[in-house]
Amino acid sequence: MFIAIIVVAALVAAPILMWNTLVRRRNAVANAFAGVDTMLQMRYDLIPNLVAVVKGYAQHEAQTFQAITELRAQAMRGDLGTSERVHLDNRISQAMAGIMATAENYPQLRASENFQQLQRALNEVEERISAARRAFNAAVNAYNNAIGVFPLSIFANMAGMQPHAYFEAAPDNRQNPGVGMAPQASA
Amino acid sequence: MDEPTDFYAFYNRVLRPEIARVERLREQTVTKAWVIGILTVIGTAVWIMIAGRLVGWDGSFVYYSYIIPVGIGLVAWDPVKRKYRDAYQLELVTTIIRRYNESFEYDRDDAVGEVALTDCGLFPRYLNGESRHCRGTDRVSGKIGVTPFEFSDLDASIANGKTRTQIFKGVFFVADFNKNFSGETYVTSRHAFFSAGPETPPGEVVTLEDPEFEGMFATHSSSQIEARYILSPALMRRILHFAQQSRAPIAIAFSGTSMFIALFNRSTKLEPVLWQTLQKPGLFFGIWANLEFLCGIVNEMDLNTRIWTKGAPAAEQLPP
Numbered sequence: 001m002f003i004a005i006i007v008v009a010a011l012v013a014a015p016i017l018m019w020n021t022l023v024r025r026r027n028a029v030a031n032a033f034a035g036v037d038t039m040l041q042m043r044y045d046l047i048p049n050l051v052a053v054v055k056g057y058a059q060h061e062a063q064t065f066q067a068i069t070e071l072r073a074q075a076m077r078g079d080l081g082t083s084e085r086v087h088l089d090n091r092i093s094q095a096m097a098g099i100m101a102t103a104e105n106y107p108q109l110r111a112s113e114n115f116q117q118l119q120r121a122l123n124e125v126e127e128r129i130s131a132a133r134r135a136f137n138a139a140v141n142a143y144n145n146a147i148g149v150f151p152l153s154i155f156a157n158m159a160g161m162q163p164h165a166y167f168e169a170a171p172d173n174r175q176n177p178g179v180g181m182a183p184q185a186s187a
Numbered sequence: 188m189d190e191p192t193d194f195y196a197f198y199n200r201v202l203r204p205e206i207a208r209v210e211r212l213r214e215q216t217v218t219k220a221w222v223i224g225i226l227t228v229i230g231t232a233v234w235i236m237i238a239g240r241l242v243g244w245d246g247s248f249v250y251y252s253y254i255i256p257v258g259i260g261l262v263a264w265d266p267v268k269r270k271y272r273d274a275y276q277l278e279l280v281t282t283i284i285r286r287y288n289e290s291f292e293y294d295r296d297d298a299v300g301e302v303a304l305t306d307c308g309l310f311p312r313y314l315n316g317e318s319r320h321c322r323g324t325d326r327v328s329g330k331i332g333v334t335p336f337e338f339s340d341l342d343a344s345i346a347n348g349k350t351r352t353q354i355f356k357g358v359f360f361v362a363d364f365n366k367n368f369s370g371e372t373y374v375t376s377r378h379a380f381f382s383a384g385p386e387t388p389p390g391e392v393v394t395l396e397d398p399e400f401e402g403m404f405a406t407h408s409s410s411q412i413e414a415r416y417i418l419s420p421a422l423m424r425r426i427l428h429f430a431q432q433s434r435a436p437i438a439i440a441f442s443g444t445s446m447f448i449a450l451f452n453r454s455t456k457l458e459p460v461l462w463q464t465l466q467k468p469g470l471f472f473g474i475w476a477n478l479e480f481l482c483g484i485v486n487e488m489d490l491n492t493r494i495w496t497k498g499a500p501a502a503e504q505l506p507p
Contacts, residue, residue: 032411035411035412039412120494120495120496121496123494123495124366124367124495124496127366127416127419127495128412128416130415130416130419131412131413131414131415131416131419132412132415134396134415135411135412135414135415138394138395138396138411139411142394
């Protein structure tokens with residue numbers, strides 16, 4: 001009798017626990033993506049400043065500035081899905097790297113305090129984005145593993161849960177747009 | 188920092204004459220230690236005999252009466268020991284530290300404050316302990332590049348009734364961290380088969396991408412993102428390398444603006460050596476190497492690289 005009660009309890013509890021695990025993992029992915037989004041927002045906030053500072057020295061690079069301003073406007077609309085967001089973010093990173101490359105041609109700009117402060121802020125934001133991306137990918141990995149392993153995969157299939165794509169930087173984008181900032185010499 | 192060959196040049200030129208003088212004092216101190224020890228043993232035996240004859244052998248007075256001659260022995264030993272400790276630490280250790288870096292401060296009677304031990308969050312049992320006891324010695328502090336740091340030997344324990352539990356014994360290191368953060372992140376050795384190993388710190392478990400790092404350390408943090416912001420792949424490799432060098436369980440906390448490193452079962456090696464000769468270069472090279480290891484943490488962890496907004500160089504300090 002006692003064994004029968006345990007078996008029934010296990011049969012009732014197991015699906016609940018498995019379902020809760022899947023929901024927790026799915027929510028963790030959403031939560032981690034919100035973290036990435038917050039960090040990306042910090043980067044978008046820096047774009048107008050970056051454009052304004054660089055424009056002051058490199059006025060004839062108008063096309064570059066317009067491109068990044070438009071990309072930022074698209075990103076700020078907020079109606080994009082995860083994969084579109086990732087794609088757009090990669091394009092913004094490329095555009096920012098282009099601006100930083102442009103700045104290399106203007107020694108006065110590179111020496112200006114505003115530009116250097118922006119570079120530092122950009123370095124920090126890029127590090128935070130990278131951290132948020134790693135946290136997101138860790139959550140996606142845990143979620144994908146959960147929906148892929150038996151017996152959780154049965155519930156995942158029934159609920160129509162699909163594997164989530166990782167947030168990967170485009171190959172051209174692996175370099176931090178803020179690079180070029182000289183680290184402080186150590187002792 | 189100097190290479191070992193430089194240390195040997197310094198040893199031969201500066202340290203050797205001072206060591207010869209302190210060695211003479213050590214020999215005298217050892218002789219005095221024997222004399223005081225033997226006299227204390229003889230005195231105790233005589234004292235107990237006399238006390239036993241005078242008040243009888245069945246009284247507890249006889250059993251505890253040894254306290255008096257032993258106390259006299261300790262009182263006699265204290266100034267002798269102090270004189271040798273002064274010479275060893277104020278002349279030899281201070282000279283070595285000043286040679287290592289002239290700007291470093293050394294205070295043999297001071298330690299990294301108890302506040303650091305409680306603030307770092309690595310020792311919740313200590314923080315919540317009723318009767319806390321923390322003492323330490325041999326504090327070395329200074330600045331390497333742009334990074335202020337300090338370390339010392341530290342011994343912390345808590346008492347519950349008559350039971351005293353050791354929480355930490357080893358070297359405690361604190362340095363300013365090179366990035367801004369607001370929460371707490373902890374990295375602790377996983378396989379610490381020691382009675383006083385790292386405790387499980389608070390916070391969420393963080394699973395990091397580096398399998399070797401994950402195998403060796405457990406990471407907990409108040410924020411998954413911030414933990415990864417602090418523990419960049421490069422810093423994880425540096426911590427791994429450092430842990431392999433230290434050959435001791437370690438616990439690291441990132442809290443406030445600082446990085447705290449608890450090196451369990453290690454010592455600064457700055458306390459005087461009495462029962463072996465000082466005229467072996469290996470002894471002082473050991474101190475030097477240990478100093479290099481501990482001060483090297485700043486460079487090992489790359490804490491001087493400040494390309495982030497925290498403590499970043501002013502525009503005029505940067506190359507054009």
